[in-house]
Amino acid sequence: MRLTVVTYGTEGDSRSLVGLCRGLLDAGHEVQFLADRSALAAAQAQGISFHALSGDMKATVDPEGALSKLMQKGGDVTQLAKAVARIADENTVEWMREIIAQAQSSDAILFSGIASYVGLSVAEYLHIPAIGxxxxxxxxxxxxxxxxxxxxxxxxxxxxxxxxxxxALMWWSFRKRINEARREVCGQMPRQQMWRDYLVLYGVSRYLIQQPVDWPEMWKICGAWFVDSGAWEPPAALAEFLNAGEAPIYVGFGSMGGFDREKLLTAIVQAIDGRRALFYPGWSGINPVELPGNFHVVGDTPHHWLFPRASMVIHHGGAGTSHTASRAGVPSVVIPFTGDQFFWADKLASAGIAPKYAHHTQINAQKLSSMIDFAAKPDVAGRAKVLGTAMAQEEGVACAVRYIERHMTKGV
Known part of the structure; x- marks a missing residue:
């Protein structure tokens, strides 16, 4: 089969889909991946054909970007819907044109993220199946x-x-621009209601969320989707740091940016209080020069390699990072910013492998210190290790590939 996988979001939103694309390639299918340019390096490393969609996701967290207020102050779901709809409004017409151009000979479109409604529209236009x-x-x-x-x-x-x-709120926020693009690019009639009755696969661990009993057969929790980057050799400086003492605390907030960097960094430095730590700047804009000597700064490093070598992971609660830290068998300290990050923070706390979360605007050194103390407890580390061992046995990619093949050949 020839499959086109479409998404739009941060690098973290794309990384899990890179793992699924690699699994589809390994199963003998032809795959092309369309996403924000930030996913290029991960896709290329896995030998996946990649096309960058219009837009610049990193710019959305800049001071004038669509997500800047959410990064700075947080916000409710209505503000989130408006922010992501603004990103789509600026790019929907071009995305539709780009996806149509790339998917002409595809057997199906697999879609995710902010580009979902575009992927569904293009699949409808090309008369091919759509899989969420x-x-x-x-x-x-x-x-x-x-x-x-x-x-x-x-x-x-x-x-x-x-x-x-x-x-319904999300559909209402996106509907006007989607229908304008459908008319302008495809000559399609406007849609008044969301699409229904299509296969949706979730790259989520069954150990964090069990398959709901009230879901029909077309909605499946497969297990998390990970990228297997094989043997990876760390830079000499990182290897030397890791070998020089006890397992460090990892700190990184991925694609989050635009927040009060000075306040959060001060809290982190004071709470870690001289202990060994790794810091990944990501999109935060934090200047590594401001960090004390007990911090070692890392660049893009495979999380599946690095996290098992950490004592705990302080992160923003993105789906990918939450799953990778859990699979690594180490506790988390979650400081969520927006969206589904609070959901994952709560799931990790419910599993007993993370303290109760605190919003990034509410973090101070004392609060973060107590969260770190919780994650450092032996019983918390023990639960994290047990969960990591269980999650390592999941075959989320293989499960998703089987469902896709079954759907394309027989229907679900």
Whole structure:
């Protein structure tokens, strides 16, 4: 089969899909990956054909970017919907043109992220199947509330309602521009309702979220999707640092940026209090020169290699980082910024491998120090190790590949 995989989001949103693309290639299928330019290096490293979609996701966290206010102050789901819709508004027409050009001979379009409605429209236009790919469970269920809401404890009927409400909000935020692009690029009629009844696969660990019993066969939790980058040799300076003492604390916030860097960095330095630490600047804009000597700064380093060598991982709670840290068998300290990060922070805390989270605007040295102390407890480390061993046995990519092949040959 020839498959086109489409997404738009941060580097973390794309990394798991790179792992799935590699699995599809290994199964003998032809795959091309369309995403933000930040995913280029990861795709190329796996030998995946890559095309950069229009836009610059990194610019969205800059002071005038669509996500800047969410990074600085946080915000509710309505503000999140407006922010991501603004990104789509600026790029939807070009995305539609680019995907059509690349997917002309494809057997199916697999879609995820902010470009989902574009992927669905193009599949409809080309008369080929569309398959959804998710890194957090957006399909309605009574088992838990929408991941884009605070992780409240609610009765099942209210959980179900929350999914329908949030999905409707997202559709309403995107609908006008999607319909304009459908008319302009494809000559398609406008859609009044969201698409329904298509296969959706989730790259989520069953040890963090079990398959909801009220889901139909077309919605599947497969297990997390990881990139196997094989043997990786660290730079000499990193290897020397790791060998020089006890396992360090890892600190990194991936694609998060635009926040109060000075406040957060001060809290981190004071809370770590001279202990050995690794720091990944990512998109934060933090100047590594400001860090004391107990911190070793790392560049892009495979998390699956690095995290098992850390004592704990302080991170933003993105789906990919949360899964990789858990699979590595180490505790987490989660400082969420926006979106589904609060959902994953709550799941890790519920698993007993992370303290209760604190929003990045509420972090101070004392609070972060107590969170680190919790993650350093032997029983927390023990639970993390047990969970990591279990997650390492999951075959999320292979599971997703089987569902895709079955769907394309027989239907689900």
């Amino acid at each position: 790919l998710g890194l957090w469970p957006m399909s309605p269920t009574r088992a838990f509330p929408s991941p884009l809401l605070p992780p409240w404890q609610m009765p099942g009927w209210l959980n179900l309602l929350s999914h329908h409400a949030i999905n």
